[in-house]
Amino acid sequence: SNHMNDQMLLDNNLLKKNKGPVKRKKGLTINWQCVSQNFYYRATTVDADVEHTNGVHNHDPNVEQFFKREGRVKLKKAVAVSDAPLASVVLNVIGTTSNHDYLTAHGSNEAMKKCARRYKQSQFPDFGKQLCIK
Numbered sequence: 001s002n003h004m005n006d007q008m009l010l011d012n013n014l015l016k017k018n019k020g021p022v023k024r025k026k027g028l029t030i031n032w033q034c035v036s037q038n039f040y041y042r043a044t045t046v047d048a049d050v051e052h053t054n055g056v057h058n059h060d061p062n063v064e065q066f067f068k069r070e071g072r073v074k075l076k077k078a079v080a081v082s083d084a085p086l087a088s089v090v091l092n093v094i095g096t097t098s099n100h101d102y103l104t105a106h107g108s109n110e111a112m113k114k115c116a117r118r119y120k121q122s123q124f125p126d127f128g129k130q131l132c133i134k
Helices: 063-081 086-096 100-106 109-123 127-131
Strands: 007-010 013-024 027-034 042-046 049-054
Touching (some): 007 042, 007 063
Antiparallel strands (some): 007 013, 013 027, 027 042, 042 049
16 A cells, blocks of 8 residues: 555455454454445455455445555555666566556556655655755
């Protein structure tokens, strides 16, 4: 996700981690919930197997949102480890991606560059701006 949180795609619907992992008698348990607002759908996984679901999806599958979030994570990881200019990092990520759905989810290179710039600024702020005297 945008905040580097865990997510899961179940029946072409995107779920975010609600609680867990918690060690229980039956195994490592994680609770998930649908990312759509005002909608109740939950799933429970035990040792990476879906054990229980509750609720019914009444919205369209959001596979594109999953690819978009995964793409941002891949881009943020590339920006964090590279000292190259952002344009070349973005082109490198696009070049190594073979999934067409991921590329169409972002819309354009400019959107990906904007995401990379925002992430880089949040991780490496300009301390010179904070030290200037008004």
